[in-house]
Amino acid sequence: ETGVTQTPRHLVMGMTNKKSLKCEQHLGHNAMYWYKQSAKKPLELMFVYSLEERVENNSVPSRFSPECPNSSHLFLHLHTLQPEDSALYLCASSQDSGQNSPLHFGNGTRLTVT
Amino acid sequence: AQTVTQSQPEMSVQEAETVTLSCTYDTSESDYYLFWYKQPPSRQMILVIRQEAYKQQNATENRFSVNFQKAAKSFSLKISDSQLGDAAMYFCAYRSASLREYGNKLVFGAGTILRVKS
Numbered sequence: 001e002t003g004v005t006q007t008p009r010h011l012v013m014g015m016t017n018k019k020s021l022k023c024e025q026h027l028g029h030n031a032m033y034w035y036k037q038s039a040k041k042p043l044e045l046m047f048v049y050s051l052e053e054r055v056e057n058n059s060v061p062s063r064f065s066p067e068c069p070n071s072s073h074l075f076l077h078l079h080t081l082q083p084e085d086s087a088l089y090l091c092a093s094s095q096d097s098g099q100n101s102p103l104h105f106g107n108g109t110r111l112t113v114t
Numbered sequence: 115a116q117t118v119t120q121s122q123p124e125m126s127v128q129e130a131e132t133v134t135l136s137c138t139y140d141t142s143e144s145d146y147y148l149f150w151y152k153q154p155p156s157r158q159m160i161l162v163i164r165q166e167a168y169k170q171q172n173a174t175e176n177r178f179s180v181n182f183q184k185a186a187k188s189f190s191l192k193i194s195d196s197q198l199g200d201a202a203m204y205f206c207a208y209r210s211a212s213l214r215e216y217g218n219k220l221v222f223g224a225g226t227i228l229r230v231k232s
Binding site for chain 2: 040041042043045048056088090092102103104105106107108110
């Protein structure tokens, strides 16, 4: 049990599909994050939510749409993706008030866009 | 903007031996935090060790220790008595301690694959 659960583990979708990634944390944290991990590149921060409010959007294309309905759940809605969007998408959470509080990550969703 | 560089794409170590993974970073700030994360094949990112920049003493967690050289902006990870379970991708990460930096943003390096030989 990691404390941060992501579903699905794997996802294959066509460029015209609409799908959603789900993340759930059981740690009582109040900040949640989406990271993109591509091969041979540093992890890229996509979105940050603190107390269910989006506080960071790192110039992510609009085909990625996050949603945070409460402090325990985070979604990433996907539509009309491109093949270069294929990557591992990692969700993380932290106790936002603690500057030294580490991030806790989920196992990620491996996304393949065909 | 801060950057984190891991110059070793891959490293190998014999079981029970010691290995050091390199990390350098670039920042104009004086107060920040540094982390090493481990990502095994399960893909979960696991915190290995962390260091506060204002502390001169190097952090230690069991077989894991760091060599923090603030002036050189270097933050290497030493793994002693390497075990097969240490095989993973290791990421160095930086986070500002500035209150202007909202949230808990981590800036990651590209990672180092560590292979452990039996």
